[in-house]
Amino acid sequence: xxxxxxxxxxxxxxxxxxxxxxxxxxxxxxxxxxxxxxxxxxxxxxxxxxxxxxxxxxxxxxxxxxxx
Amino acid sequence: xxxxxxxxxxxxxxxxxxxxxxxxxxxxxxxxxxxxxxxxxxxxxxxxxxxxxxxxxxxxxxxxxxxxxxxxxxxxxxxxxxxxxxxxxxxxxxxxxxxxxxxxxxxxxxxxxxxxxxxxxxxxxxxxxxxxxxxxxxxxxxxxxxxxxxxxxxxxxxxxxxxxxxxxxxxxxxxxxxxxxxxxxxxxxxxxxxxxxxxxxxxxxxxxxxxxxxxxxxxxxxxxxxxxxxxxxxxxxxxxxxxxxxxxxxxxxxxxxxxxxxxxxxxxxxxxxxxxxxxxxxxxxxxxxxxxxxxxxxxxxxxxxxxxxxxxxxxxxxxxxxxxxxxxxxxxxxxxxxxxxxxxxxxxxxxxxx
Amino acid sequence: xxxxxxxxxxxxxxxxxxxxxxxxxxxxxxxxxxxxxxxxxxxxxxxxxxxxxxxxxxxxxxxxxxxxxxxxxxxxxxxxxxxxxxxxxxxxxxxxxxxxxxxxxxxxxxxxxxxxxxxxxxxxxxxxxxxxxxxxxxxxxxxxxxxxxxxxxxxxxxxxxxxxxxxxxxxxxxxxxxxxxxxxxxxxxxxxxxxxxxxxxxxxxxxxxxxxxxxxxxxxxxxxxxxxxxxxxxxxxxxxxxxxxxxxxx
Numbered sequence: 001x002x003x004x005x006x007x008x009x010x011x012x013x014x015x016x017x018x019x020x021x022x023x024x025x026x027x028x029x030x031x032x033x034x035x036x037x038x039x040x041x042x043x044x045x046x047x048x049x050x051x052x053x054x055x056x057x058x059x060x061x062x063x064x065x066x067x068x
Numbered sequence: 069x070x071x072x073x074x075x076x077x078x079x080x081x082x083x084x085x086x087x088x089x090x091x092x093x094x095x096x097x098x099x100x101x102x103x104x105x106x107x108x109x110x111x112x113x114x115x116x117x118x119x120x121x122x123x124x125x126x127x128x129x130x131x132x133x134x135x136x137x138x139x140x141x142x143x144x145x146x147x148x149x150x151x152x153x154x155x156x157x158x159x160x161x162x163x164x165x166x167x168x169x170x171x172x173x174x175x176x177x178x179x180x181x182x183x184x185x186x187x188x189x190x191x192x193x194x195x196x197x198x199x200x201x202x203x204x205x206x207x208x209x210x211x212x213x214x215x216x217x218x219x220x221x222x223x224x225x226x227x228x229x230x231x232x233x234x235x236x237x238x239x240x241x242x243x244x245x246x247x248x249x250x251x252x253x254x255x256x257x258x259x260x261x262x263x264x265x266x267x268x269x270x271x272x273x274x275x276x277x278x279x280x281x282x283x284x285x286x287x288x289x290x291x292x293x294x295x296x297x298x299x300x301x302x303x304x305x306x307x308x309x310x311x312x313x314x315x316x317x318x319x320x321x322x323x324x325x326x327x328x329x330x331x332x333x334x335x336x337x338x339x340x341x342x343x344x345x346x347x348x349x350x351x352x353x354x355x356x357x358x359x360x361x362x363x364x365x366x367x368x369x370x371x372x373x374x375x376x377x378x379x380x381x382x383x384x385x386x387x388x389x390x391x392x393x394x395x396x397x398x399x400x401x402x403x404x405x406x407x408x409x410x411x412x413x414x415x416x417x418x419x420x421x422x
Numbered sequence: 423x424x425x426x427x428x429x430x431x432x433x434x435x436x437x438x439x440x441x442x443x444x445x446x447x448x449x450x451x452x453x454x455x456x457x458x459x460x461x462x463x464x465x466x467x468x469x470x471x472x473x474x475x476x477x478x479x480x481x482x483x484x485x486x487x488x489x490x491x492x493x494x495x496x497x498x499x500x501x502x503x504x505x506x507x508x509x510x511x512x513x514x515x516x517x518x519x520x521x522x523x524x525x526x527x528x529x530x531x532x533x534x535x536x537x538x539x540x541x542x543x544x545x546x547x548x549x550x551x552x553x554x555x556x557x558x559x560x561x562x563x564x565x566x567x568x569x570x571x572x573x574x575x576x577x578x579x580x581x582x583x584x585x586x587x588x589x590x591x592x593x594x595x596x597x598x599x600x601x602x603x604x605x606x607x608x609x610x611x612x613x614x615x616x617x618x619x620x621x622x623x624x625x626x627x628x629x630x631x632x633x634x635x636x637x638x639x640x641x642x643x644x645x646x647x648x649x650x651x652x653x654x655x656x657x658x659x660x661x662x663x664x665x666x667x668x669x670x671x672x
Contacts, residue, residue, distance in 0.1 A: 003423060014443030014636075014643040020603055038442065053427040054603045060447030061438055066427035092504060118503045122496065123529035130493040130526070134469075134500020137487050142500070160490050264485040264501065266508045269464040273434075275479045276487040 002051025003067040004043050011063045013038030017055035023048045026055055072247040077215045078103035080248050081145065081171055081235065082111070084216035088223040089255035090141040090169070091117035094128040096150060099183045100239040101173035104145040125150040129157030129170070136166040137276040139263030141223055141256055145171035147239075148189050149180060151197075158232055159198030163278030165262075165293065167226035169219070170204070171235045173242035174374075176401035184401025185239030187323060188375035193236045194352040194382070201290045203297055205233040205304065206352040208322040212246035218349070220251040227258040229300050231293075236351065238374060240324040240403070300353055307355035308347040311337070315344030317413050318362045320383050321372035322348045324403060329372050332409035339410075341417050351379065359386035368392040368416045372409055375399055392416065430454035432463045436480050443643020445600045445633040446474060449542055450481055452606070453513065456614040457484065460621065466509045467501055469494040473515035474548040492523020495530035498537045509620055511538040517547045520556040520580045527586070534591040534625035538616045541582060544633040545654065552638030556580045559657055564638070579657065583630045587663035593625040595664040599632035601650040605660070624666070632658055 011034060018026045018041060025045040034040045041063065043049065051068035075083070082104045085093070093112060095105035105121065112119035118135075122128035128144045135142035146154060151172045161168050174189045176182040193206045205225050207218040215237060222233040267273050280286035308326075311333055312318065321329040326347040336343040346362060348355050359369070368391045371380035377395040384393050396412035398404045432454035438447045457463050466484035470476055472491035479486035489497040494512035502510040519527050519541050530537065546564055547553040553566040557579045561570040571579075583597040594616060598609035609631055616627035632654050634646035641649060662668070 001423070002426075010437050012442035016443055016643055016647070019644055051426055056427040057603050057606050058448065060440065060444055060451075062429040062433065062447070062451055064427065065425065065429075067423040068426045092500070094500070120499070120503065123525050126493065127496040127499075127526055127529065130490065130496035131500035131503070133489070133493075134487070134497040134502075135504040136500075137497075138467075138501055138504040140504050142504075156490055157493070164488075264467050264487060265505065266465040266467060267463070267483070267485055273483055274485045277479055279476060279488055 001068070002049040003046065004049055004055065005065045006041055006043070007063045008034050008040040010036070010061055011038060011040035012036060012061055013040060014060065015041070016058040016060065017041050017064060020054040020058040022052060022054060023050060025049060070249045070252070072249050074245055075212060075248050076103060076243065076245050077212045077237065078173065078242040079107045080212050080216040080250070081219045082107035084219040084251055085143050085169065085223070086111060086115065086117070087251050087253045088141065088220045090143050090223060091115070092135045092140055092142040093118065094120050094122050094131040094144050096122050096125045096128050096146065098147045098150045100175060100242050101145050101147045101171065103242070104171060125153035126156065129154040132168050133157050133161050133166065136161060136168040137164070137264045139260035139265065143169040143171065145173065147173050147175045148177050148186065151189060151192070155198035158204070159200050159202065160278050161232045162202035162204065163200060164276050165230045166232070166276065167230055168232045169222045169226055169235065170232060171237065174236065174238045176399065182401040183239065185324060185403065186374050186399070186401055187238055187325065188378065188399060189236070190351065190373070190375060190378035193234055194354065202293065203231070203352050205229070205231060205300060206236050206350060207233065208236045208349060208351050209241055210323050210326045210347060212241070212244060212248045215241055216248050216250055223256070225304060227256050229296055231296070238323050304350060305353040305355050305357070306349035307358055308349060309358065310345040310347065312344035312346065312362065314342050315365070316367050317341065317343045317370065317416060318366045319343060319345045319370045319372055319409070319413070320348070320359065320379065321345065322351060322379070325372045325374055328404060328406060329409055332406045332413070335406060335410050336413050341413060343413050354382045354386065356386040359383060360388060363387035363390040366391060368394065370394050370396050370409070370412050370416060372404055373397040374403060430458045432457040432483050434481055434483050438481065439477060440474065441637040443636045443646065446542065448600045448606055449540065449631055449633065450478065452610040452613050453511070453540055454482065455610055456617045459614055460617055462509045462617065462621065465507070466511065467505070469498045469501070469510070469512040471512070471514040471518040473518050475513055475515060475542065476549065478513050492518050492521070493526055494518065495523065495526040495535070495537070495539065499530055499535050502535060502537050509538070509617060511540060511617070513540045514542065515548070516543045516545065516555045516557040520582050528589070531586045531592040531626050531628065532589050534593060536620055536623060536625050538620050539628040540613065541628055541630045542633050543582065543630055543658065544635040546635045546638045548635050548638055559653060581658060583663040586628060591626065592628065592664055593666045594619050594627040596662045597630040597632065597658060597660050599650060599655060599660055601632070601634065601647040632660070
């Protein structure tokens with residue numbers, strides 16, 4: 001059981017977390033624009049998250065908190 | 069009464085700095101000030117201080133910037149070409165509101181120039197020197213005693229007003245030996261809550277910086293700094309008046325030029341030409357007021373300088389075009405002698421001066 | 423549930439001003455993680471460069487100073503000589519460290535100055551809009567090498583880790599990269615070691631971090647990291663170039 005929380009407001013939508021995720025469960029939200037004007041990264045399937053924190057490791061903006 | 073010792077000017081600077089609580093010195097060899105570095109190299113390791121010969125004047129001044137940011141007293145010294153290299157760092161120190169002492173034992177220029185005494189860095193020292201809106205407190209010693217006293221004063225003023233102070237000497241002052249009473253040991257008494265010391269996780273972090281990307285903020289910072297400069301002008305302008313009571317002609321000269329001028333004044337007075345001297349001890353702030361006042365009494369001013377004529381501009385601004393101002397100068401490492409100064413004053417007295 | 427990853431304590435709440443996908447943010451975080459892990463936040467003093475990371479002083483919670491372009495190692499020397507018990511680091515880019523500040527870098531290294539240098543090599547001047555850096559690759563197109571870096575006129579890139587490791591003095595020099603998870607994790611370890619060396623009084627430690635500049639390279643963040651892998655790392659091989667810990671044990 002793992003949980004990933006995004007501080008969506010400060011996400012710049014670079015997508016490095018999306019690429020880093022081994023479970024392919026992250027995506028840039030096409031239907032959402034945050035206050036910086038970016039499509040923020042979101043979790044698409046929390047159940048499959050293994051809490052490896054690869055996403056957070058590659059995030060340049062400290063957007064992601066990982067709990068396990 | 070403290071004991072008098074015979075010392076070279078450059079060594080008096082170094083010893084006075086140490087007695088003023090300066091335990092960090094960074095330098096780079098250049099004639100005619102290298103004795104300062106040599107003295108520091110010998111003394112600092114014995115007293116737990118830091119002497120470091122930097123890879124360049126640029127590095128030396130940036131090491132000064134680093135130490136100044138930690139709140140400790142720190143000094144560098146050089147001569148004209150080296151001072152040019154330091155201007156970048158001096159501008160950052162001024163822009164970050166840090167105290168530091170910079171010694172310039174001037175030699176002739178421009179370019180590599182020569183190694184003989186000069187005062188031709190006057191513009192550089194008094195008008196800013198590096199980029200941006202700022203000033204240094206600039207002190208001009210005229211004896212080995214003053215080399216010691218003004219070095220000591222430079223540390224106090226730099227700390228008090230949070231700005232760099234420069235000792236603007238010349239090769240003669242640096243090289244000559246005279247008896248000197250060294251200042252009593254002291255230390256900085258000013259509180260420095262802005263200093264980088266490590267937060268110990270007990271306070272917000274301190275930031276030493278001169279970058280303000282908002283023009284409004286940068287302007288405000290500059291205005292605040294110039295308010296401080298006004299205080300310096302009000303409180304710290306220093307000069308000596310010599311035989312000015314009945315003077316009809318006023319020589320303005322500092323450093324070695326002022327010493328020669330005093331001898332010239334004796335000769336002139338023997339000839340019946342009542343001449344006096346206003347000797348700026350600070351050239352920034354410049355003693356504008358006494359010169360303006362003298363303009364109401366004297367018939368003319370003679371600016372005696374070891375340059376092609378730099379301070380003369382400030383003399384003219386100070387006396388507000390009330391009386392003629394002439395220049396008596398030698399450049400390139402030459403020193404105006406008594407005869408030349410006498411002749412200049414006589415020319416003015418005879419109405420021949422331009 | 424336990425927190426396995428969050429923003430390090432030694433970073434302020436200020437959001438990074440960097441472009442989307444700029445690895446400066448990753449490297450800042452690695453520095454802050456090292457400071458947290460070693461418990462030196464209260465003793466650390468950082469020196470910010472001129473370049474994209476000029477405002478690093480806003481991001482770290484420790485005391486900070488902003489140095490003139492290239493002068494950070496000299497400023498750090500002053501601070502460290504004044505406060506030998508504190509932990510002093512610089513954070514510099516390639517233009518700052520390897521071009522205008524080369525003298526300061528080499529001499530701090532040869533004095534084995536007990537400081538930590540984080541050197542970010544992304545082969546371009548980012549802040550000024552993408553000019554040729556001392557580390558730009560042969561043939562690399564930049565604003566000031568519009569036909570590609572011509573080594574006949576512009577010379578060859580400077581390999582900082584190799585150059586500095588030709589000196590006798592420096593204690594630890596390693597080149598790392600931040601183009602994938604594995605490399606980022608390793609970079610964090612190297613940075614932490616560079617700080618630990620200073621705590622142990624060992625001397626000069628420099629970590630060259632091969633980074634990317636998606637904006638000025640004209641690539642997406644993903645493609646930029648791929649370019650690091652395909653172009654940068656072959657030219658700038660990763661690895662330990664000097665480690666006196668190892669030499670001593672040999």
